[in-house]
Amino acid sequence: MTAPLVDSRIVVDRGAFRLDIHLRIDPGEVVALLGPNGAGKTTALRALAGLVPLTDGHIRLRDRELDDARARRWVPPEHRPIGVVFQDYLLFPHLTALENVAFGPRSHGTARKEARVVAAAWLDRVGLGDHARRKPRQLSGGQAQRVALARALAVEPELLLLDEPLAALDARTRLDTRAELHRHLAAHPGATLLVTHDPLDALVLADRLVILEGGRVVQEGDAAQITAQPRTDYVARLVGLNLYRGRAAGGGVEVAGGLTLTTTDAVDGDVFVAFSPIAVAVHLDQPTGSPRNTWPATITAVQRHGDNLRLQLDGPIAAAADVTPAAAAQLELVPGRRVWAAVKATETRAYPADA
Numbered sequence: 642m643t644a645p646l647v648d649s650r651i652v653v654d655r656g657a658f659r660l661d662i663h664l665r666i667d668p669g670e671v672v673a674l675l676g677p678n679g680a681g682k683t684t685a686l687r688a689l690a691g692l693v694p695l696t697d698g699h700i701r702l703r704d705r706e707l708d709d710a711r712a713r714r715w716v717p718p719e720h721r722p723i724g725v726v727f728q729d730y731l732l733f734p735h736l737t738a739l740e741n742v743a744f745g746p747r748s749h750g751t752a753r754k755e756a757r758v759v760a761a762a763w764l765d766r767v768g769l770g771d772h773a774r775r776k777p778r779q780l781s782g783g784q785a786q787r788v789a790l791a792r793a794l795a796v797e798p799e800l801l802l803l804d805e806p807l808a809a810l811d812a813r814t815r816l817d818t819r820a821e822l823h824r825h826l827a828a829h830p831g832a833t834l835l836v837t838h839d840p841l842d843a844l845v846l847a848d849r850l851v852i853l854e855g856g857r858v859v860q861e862g863d864a865a866q867i868t869a870q871p872r873t874d875y876v877a878r879l880v881g882l883n884l885y886r887g888r889a890a891g892g893g894v895e896v897a898g899g900l901t902l903t904t905t906d907a908v909d910g911d912v913f914v915a916f917s918p919i920a921v922a923v924h925l926d927q928p929t930g931s932p933r934n935t936w937p938a939t940i941t942a943v944q945r946h947g948d949n950l951r952l953q954l955d956g957p958i959a960a961a962a963d964v965t966p967a968a969a970a971q972l973e974l975v976p977g978r979r980v981w982a983a984v985k986a987t988e989t990r991a992y993p994a995d996a
């Protein structure tokens with residue numbers, strides 16, 4: 642096992658909110674910090690950058706202690722081998738693209754002339770060599786993002802921090818910039834921490850996902866592990882699954898509302914059961930026949946979901962069900978309608994809750 646590049650315990654108190662996480666990042670690794678609003682993602686990123694003091698814990702980068710709350714050690718941001726791209730890029734409006742990028746190396750002590758040479762090379766690498774003299778207001782959102790990335794990479798940081806790097810872009814630009822960012826991150830020899838609440842950014846750009854909720858890590862792993870076995874409602878929604886906690890015994894899992902779901906996975910004790918909204922069939926009468934789980938439900942909402950419609954169902958368990966527009970029209974699936982939901986045992990996945 643290689644030694645981690647970043648080894649940290651980050652504790653930050655902000656009034657009623659407390660962030661308390663262990664975060665390790667390997668050399669060359671891209672980690673996405675994912676979580677709902679207010680989970681503490683930006684706080685963690687700002688603590689790593691040296692912009693927020695630790696209440697407790699430490700931040701070690703390679704063999705250097707950047708922060709140690711108890712020893713009262715704190716290395717200021719400009720002396721950290723860290724590059725940051727903020728959510729709104731924070732380009733200086735009165736400086737040209739070239740001067741904005743040169744600001745990175747300048748603030749790390751590089752001489753003016755050399756900083757401009759480095760900056761020009763980085764602008765070339767992000768495809769903006771011919772925009773060097775433009776001011777930020779003369780750049781598109783995607784171009785400003787690339788200037789901010791060039792500025793962060795121009796200091797050759799050991800750790801690159803990206804805070805919602807694509808959030809300010811429209812859908813089309815986002816697609817192109819995401820692919821481009823992926824190339825730059827693959828070429829970046831240092832480690833990267835990416836803060837996002839877009840699961841697609843995380844899945845495309847990151848090697849590993851760390852999921853934060855309420856200032857704590859609730860789950861971490863690669864995309865396959867997380868999508869296979871979500872462990873919280875937030876993660877389940879993120880990967881598009883219905884998720885329930887229950888007690889398993891003899892092939893059945895007792896979940897909420899006295900409902901027992903039959904699964905084909907051999908499990909025992911406290912478990913999660915997950916299934917996709919696509920696996921949920923909706924009927925007007927209780928279906929019989931092949932081994933199915935069925936329960937009565939009321940439609941509470943109908944939303945467009947890709948080519949299908951997504952129904953929110955209330956009942957002994959809350960569930961999302963995807964149906965075709967044709968089925969919805971034929972069965973008159975509208976809010977308030979009482980239906981039967983059905984899921985085949987083979988479409989469910991059950992796994993231990995305390996793994």
Ligand SMILES: Nc1ncnc2c1ncn2[C@@H]1O[C@H](COP(=O)(O)OP(=O)(O)OP(=O)(O)O)[C@@H](O)[C@H]1O
Pocket residue numbers: 655656658676677678679680681682683684685838
């Ligand atoms: N400067 C501050 N002073 C006091 N509390 C703050 C400050 N900044 C953030 N907080 C609080 O810290 C908590 C975490 O905020 P943070 O911005 O880290 O979350 P986040 O996961 O990045 O959220 P978002 O996705 O909305 O950006 C929130 O409860 C927030 O209200």
